[in-house]
Amino acid sequence: MTGINLNIKSDDEEIIEAFIKGDQNAFNLLVRKYQERVYWVIRKIVLNHDDADDLTQEVFIKVYSSLNDFRGDSKFFTYIYRISVNFSLNHIAKNKKILHKTVNIENTDVSSKDKKADEEMDAFERTKLLEEAIASLPEQQRAVFNMRYYENLSYDDISGIMNKSTGGMKANYFHAIKNIEKFIKKHRLSELMEQN
Amino acid sequence: MDAKYNKYNIEELKFNLPDYISNNISDNELSDAIENELKINPDLRKDLDELKNTFSFLETSEFAAPPVNYFSNLPVKINQRINTNEQPKGFLDRLSLFWKILIPSIPAIIIICIILFNSLKDDSTEIMSGNRDPVKKELIQKETDPVENKNKITDKLSDDSKEKTFKNEIHKKNNIKRSIHPLRNNNVSEDLTNLKSPDTAKLPQIPQLSDELLADNIESNEDSNNNEETDILYINEEGEDEDLNDEFLNFTPAEQQEIIDNLIKAQI
Secondary structure: OOOOOOOOOOOHHHHHHHHHOOOHHHHHHHHHHHHHHHHHHHHHHHOOHHHHHHHHHHHHHHHHHHHHHOOOOOOHHHHHHHHHHHHHHHHHHHOHHHHHHHHHHHHHHHHHOOOOOHHHOOHHHHHHHHHHHHHOOOHHHHHHHHHHHHOOOOHHHHHHHHOOOHHHHHHHHHHHHHHHHHHHHHHHHHHHHHHO | OOHHHOOOOHHHHHHOHHHHHOOOOOOHHHHHHHHHHHHHOHHHHHHHHHHHHHHHHHHHOOOOOOOOOHHHHHHHHHHHHHHHHHOOOOHHHHOOHHHHHHHHHHHHHHHHHHHHHHHHHHHHHHHHHOOOOHHHHHHHHHHHOHHHHHHHHHHHHHHHHHHHHHHHHHHHHHHHHHHHOOOOOHHHHHHHHHHHOOOHHHOOHHHHHHHHHHHHHHHHHHOHHHHHHHHHHHHHHHHHHHHHHHHHHHOOHHHHHHHHHHHHHOOO
16 A cells, blocks of 8 residues: 555546555556446447446456556556557457347348337437447447547547547548448438338 | 638548537638638538538437446456456466467377387388398298298208108118128028028029129128218208208198198109
């Protein structure tokens, strides 16, 4: 123990320093501070709670084992984000075929369910459509979209995480939104065709 | 279009549209450039409308929330996994992948080594014995050919038997000579005297016969060395017979039968 009174509002540097000195509670503080953000970053990329749960745990285990090597060159937040995004993208790459199959099955379910207009869509259907739309995105676009739209990360932070140029990240974000729009349009069109 | 906005190309303005919609552009110059371009560029306007529609959909759509108390239990789960990972691993777990593969395959490697060693040993033996030389190989093959060997042995045996028979005949002949020889056998001389006394008519025959026998005997005396040799041969014959018997007994019953058959065929 370091004797410093740490809490969830303490600076990351202080918490990390305490952990390196052997304070086990410091790590628990880091988990409590970042678990929700890490979970949602992962969840919005992998689109599945069970996978997101498993990957979130893996991210923190990775942080626990490598925190001694953290030099503080970047923000801890960026550091943990990078791990989360990389773990998520690796997971998608591994389960690419399975994910596509799942999405196709879910597509069939949605199209055959209700014949409502877009405005009348209930929350459940919207969530499904959103997840399907995001699932249809290429891996990099999906990651960038989540970081920019949901996490409000700056392009500089995103480019640091993805190791790509800022301009490239802007392009990825624009194309991600356009692709979501195309997916929704396609879905609506198929619904209209079924109604007629 | 104003010259100061020319530094932004259409693509650049397009890629900044999402941030323009969400008021995230801090650069006023860029924001003005987008607004000016939207007035004159219907394609960019169309992109803007589409993006706005998508954002409105995204704003009204949410991901399904995780189970209740998920985040309060998550640190416990993480700590449990960390503790599990930190527990001392067993001997096999600590081994690297290389050793994990190598250890089970050691018996197979040993077996392969033994087989290779044996095959190399055989090769080296062949080289040492000169079996690689085709002429020598042929000779060895001939020597090792069981059928030829049997025939050879049979021939040898038949030759030996013939010789033996021949020697027996000589021996018998010599015995007869010995039995008739007056100097060697008194009974024979008595017989001769007896022969002389009762029937003189037969006398001329007897000296003739004795002369012949004597002549034969002289010849045989002259060839005393031969006689001795015959005796030696006879003695040797017995020794050879023992050797042949031993040799004969060394054969398998089938081979012995074959030899006997060959001897019968040879009318010995």
